[in-house]
Amino acid sequence: MIGAGIKRGTAELAVLSVLEEGPLHGYELARRIEQQTKGALRFTLAALYPMLYRMEQRGWIRGIWETSDNGRRRRCYRLTPTGKKKLLPLRQEWSELFQALKMLKRVSHA
Amino acid sequence: MIGAGIKRGTAELAVLSVLEEGPLHGYELARRIEQQTKGALRFTLAALYPMLYRMEQRGWIRGIWETSDNGRRRRCYRLTPTGKKKLLPLRQEWSELFQALKMLKRVSHA
DNA sequence: GTGTATATATAAGATTCCTATATGTAAGGG
DNA sequence: CCCTTACATATAGGAATCTTATATATACAC
Numbered sequence: 001m002i003g004a005g006i007k008r009g010t011a012e013l014a015v016l017s018v019l020e021e022g023p024l025h026g027y028e029l030a031r032r033i034e035q036q037t038k039g040a041l042r043f044t045l046a047a048l049y050p051m052l053y054r055m056e057q058r059g060w061i062r063g064i065w066e067t068s069d070n071g072r073r074r075r076c077y078r079l080t081p082t083g084k085k086k087l088l089p090l091r092q093e094w095s096e097l098f099q100a101l102k103m104l105k106r107v108s109h110a
Numbered sequence: 111m112i113g114a115g116i117k118r119g120t121a122e123l124a125v126l127s128v129l130e131e132g133p134l135h136g137y138e139l140a141r142r143i144e145q146q147t148k149g150a151l152r153f154t155l156a157a158l159y160p161m162l163y164r165m166e167q168r169g170w171i172r173g174i175w176e177t178s179d180n181g182r183r184r185r186c187y188r189l190t191p192t193g194k195k196k197l198l199p200l201r202q203e204w205s206e207l208f209q210a211l212k213m214l215k216r217v218s219h220a
Numbered sequence: 221g222t223g224t225a226t227a228t229a230t231a232a233g234a235t236t237c238c239t240a241t242a243t244g245t246a247a248g249g250g
Numbered sequence: 251c252c253c254t255t256a257c258a259t260a261t262a263g264g265a266a267t268c269t270t271a272t273a274t275a276t277a278c279a280c
Contacts, residue, residue, distance in 0.1 A: 004237065004238065004265095004266090007117075007118060007120045007236090007237080008117060008118045008236080008237085008266070008267055008268080009266095009267080010117045010207070010211070010267095011267080011268080013211060013214070014211070014214055017211075017214040017215060018214065025227075025228090026227075026228070027226065027227050027228080028226095028227095033214070036213055036214055037210035037211075037213050037214060038210075038213070040206050040207070040209065040210035040213075041207070041210040041211070041214075043268085044268080044269070044270080045227085045228075045229090046229080046230080046231095046268085046269075046270080046271085046272095047267075047268050047269070049228065049229065049230090050229090050230090050267090050268095051267085051268095054266095068226095068227095070226085070276085070277060070278090071276075071277075072226065072227065072275095072276065072277075073227075073228085073275090073276085074226090074227060074228075075227090075228075091215065094211060096150050097120070097150070097151070098208055099150065100147035100148075100150035100151040101120070101123060101124070101127075101147075101151070101204060103146055103147050103148070103150075104123070104124055104127040104128065104143070104146055104147060104151075105127060105201065114235090114268065114269065117267085117268080118235070118236055118237080118267075118268085119235095119236080120236095121236080121237080122236095135258075135259090136258075136259070137257065137258050137259080138257095138258095153237085154237085154238070154239080155258085155259075155260090156237090156238075156239075156240085156241095156260080156261080156262095157236080157237050157238070159259065159260065159261090160236090160237095160260090160261090161236085161237090164235095164236095178257095178258095180245085180246065180247090180257085181245080181246080182244095182245065182246075182257065182258065183244095183245085183258080183259085184257085184258060184259080185258090185259075
């Protein structure tokens, strides 16, 4: 059975997927998600920051403060080994959900 | 852009999809969703009933009280024309979401 | 010095889903 | 006749996620 969290957790998968490419800070993360999905998936920063805290507390990501070239202070997040291990089962859960919805569609058209 | 409701609204699509096959009451509805998705998608009745009220208030479904052969009182819901019209765009939204998540996956594997 | 882009943060609110609980009928076994 | 299981609807309390709105602060261009 698909867990309860999965149905809402689009942001979780999106963050993990983007961080898989490399470390990033929140502001850029939001832009990448939007760009890579061609604007289809979009998160406000107000939704993202609390999400990043939660994921850090779970040990999926780790953030460190750094100063960029322009002298701006920002928090750079990277995937932890634990977070990396979560990606595959998370994607499988999503895949299950998609298949389940397809089944409902198929039956109703039979 | 994908609307906010879509990411959580699995139950909504499931209910509409199953009701598309024909009128049903809540209890049976829950069983059909579980059966047709082979147990992958499952909703408790406590989650379903409030959902049915909301959908009725929006005019997507309409429920009427009836007495079954065994003499049990139950509320039978059927899709309204408005509800039927919502199904296609809802499925398109879901499709968009799936594609968006696939894009994130594809990029991260490039 | 004013605006725009960068960057993080919190508060208040809505929505959806869950567990737990309550109510009541019908059918079958012991 | 009592107990359990299946049928059937309903509400309360709580958790999680996402939204809008707001606050703060720096860098750069005009």
